Amino acid sequence: MSIRPILIHPDPRLKKVCTPVDEVNDDMRKLAGDMLETMYDAPGIGLAAPQLGILQRLIVMDCIKEEGAEPQPMALFNPEVVWESEALNVYEEGCLSIPEQYADVERPAEVMVKWVDVDGAACEAKFDALWATCVQHEIDHLDGTLFIDYLGPLKRQMITRKMVKLKRERARA
Template structure:
């Protein structure tokens, strides 16, 4: 296992649609382990492959909220939201690829997500609360969507300009 660098806005891969994973092999399993290690090291509660420069449809999540809880890592290959509640919830979101910035985002309160596990079995998970938010947030990453896309145009442009400026200054 290895911790991988997390890409920061405005990295172009963060805006690209990731491709489905055709075969779950050792490479994919190693990628999943690296993603979990990277997520825990950050620390975060979710990570999508594009955030570490891999344009494939795989996410890892572990929305443990209390220090005393045991980790419950989930690896979801080719995840997709197949049902979402009409009821919505406002949640303060942040992102490892947009560090030190949070905003309230409105999302469906409950979702059902279909995915493949690392053995290639089709699974479904029904989620609400933090897990629902994290799943939606990470699946958005696979579609080139960032949580700032749910904000007003003015807020989104401010954040994008700030991170673009930081990226330019880092290369000078």
């Protein structure tokens, strides 16, 4: 497994709708492993393939943050929200493609998601709390949506300007 570079907003690949994964094969399993390693290294709790410049419907996540708790890494191929609660939750979200920027985003408090796992098996599960926010945030990436798209235009423009400046600084370093 290897750590891969994460794209920083604004990058046109982050705004593209991703194509479904046709087959969960060894290459896709390796990609999922690389994504988990990259996510843990960042550190983050979720990562979507387009954040690595790969326009396929694959996300990874692990919302276990307690010290000493057993990690629960998940790789979800072609994830799809099939039900969402009417109840809403607000979480302060961040994104590995928008480093050090955070904002409150309101989303359904619970969602039912179906996906294909690394073994090619069909899965379905209900997510709540941080897991629900994370899975929705990552699925948004697969549709070209970033968490800042939920913000007002001024806040979104301010964050985008900061990211342009950050990219310039990194290019010079």
